[in-house]
Amino acid sequence: MRRLLLFAFASLALVAAGCGGTSTASLSSNDVAVVGSAHVTKDDFQALMGRAKKSYDAQKRAFPKAGSTEYEQLKGQAITFLVQRAEIAEQASQHGVDISDARVDQEIAKYKKQFGNAGFEKQVKQQGLTDEQAREQIRAQLASQALFKKITGNVKVTDADVTAYYNAHKSQYGQPESRDVRHILVPGKALADSLYAQLKAGANFAKLAKRYSKDPGSASNGGKLTVSKGQTVPEFDKTAFSLKKGQLSPPIKTQYGYHIIQALSEIKPATTTPLSKLRPSIKQQLEQQRKNDESTKWLENTKKDYCGGRIKYQVGYQPNPDPCATVTSSTSTG
Secondary structure (H helix, E strand, C coil): CCCCCCCCCCCCCCCCCCCCCCCCCCCCCCEEEEECCEEEEHHHHHHHHHHHHHHHHHCCCCCCCCCCHHHHHHHHHHHHHHHHHHHHHHHHHHCCCCCCHHHHHHHHHHHHHHHCHHHHHHHHHHCCCCHHHHHHHHHHHHHHHHHHHHHCCCCCCCHHHHHHHHHHCHHHHEECCEEEEEEEEECCHHHHHHHHHHHHCCCCHHHHHHHHCCCCCCHHHCCEEEEECCCCCHHHHHHHCCCCCCCECCCEEECCEEEEEEECCCCECCEECCHHHHHHHHHHHHHHHHHHHHHHHHHHHHHHHHHCCCEEECCCCCCCCCCCHHHHHHHHHC
16 A cells, blocks of 8 residues: 655655755755755744654654753754755656646545545645645655656666676575375374274364364464475475375374374475566566666765765854765765
8 A cells, every 4th residue: 555654754766865065056044955956945944843743743752852962852853864865856847757736646645545534634734735735745745756766767678688687686586395195293102092092993183183283373274274395394305295095193292292194195396486477576676776776876976976065064063974975985985
């Protein structure tokens, strides 16, 4: 199911936060930061912290006091989020992404179909959003998704790529030998010997299994189960695959107790799922991996760009630790 999450103090899909430096816009007294030509205002910040407080209240947690370590961490996360949002908007615009009101309406309709009108409104309210703020959060999410699609639009996976991956990972697509058996598990040898004698004399296996077996996975089914080679404890595995069809084993001891095993089928040979059945799923997997790699590479380059001076913070509002510290340190030492 789709999850309605319009706000989180977590990294957005694509763009990492910038750090201190110059930008094309000038800070005003009501700014927390400027990102390129965009202004991140103190009103934006206060609204976001208000939403964070609502989240704390909903979880019955005390909101951290201003000046405390926890408050400063939350403050830094909030500013990072707002800067990221501005970066997303700028990058989306530069890549020709334009999310129309109609597209936002369409997305909201999907949420309302999933949650119901009342459920959607309740979740928006619980997250401390006005209807307009909810729309803008959804617009930002859609812009992020569209940006990701543009950045990874040239990713291709060929049939040869899929075949090579399948051949290199063929062991993952194999199924070992298997067979149908039934068994009775009891804790003591005396009871196991008694049951074995009854079975040899013609007693009903299923009835005895239902009455005496301590195996929760098979007792109610008359002891029946399908076992795969190498998937059970060694003593059980060796016996189950050495019996002839219909043959009954004398009690064998494992770490679980004493087992009486009967083979119900011939051994089914090991198989390997053919490439023809796996090709679509492998192709999808490889495409997703390559898209993630492409977006990560783009992310690193974009982060370096922003950390090169396209963000400027108001005094007292720069996040600590500086999100760009790793970029600037690697640049200076590289």
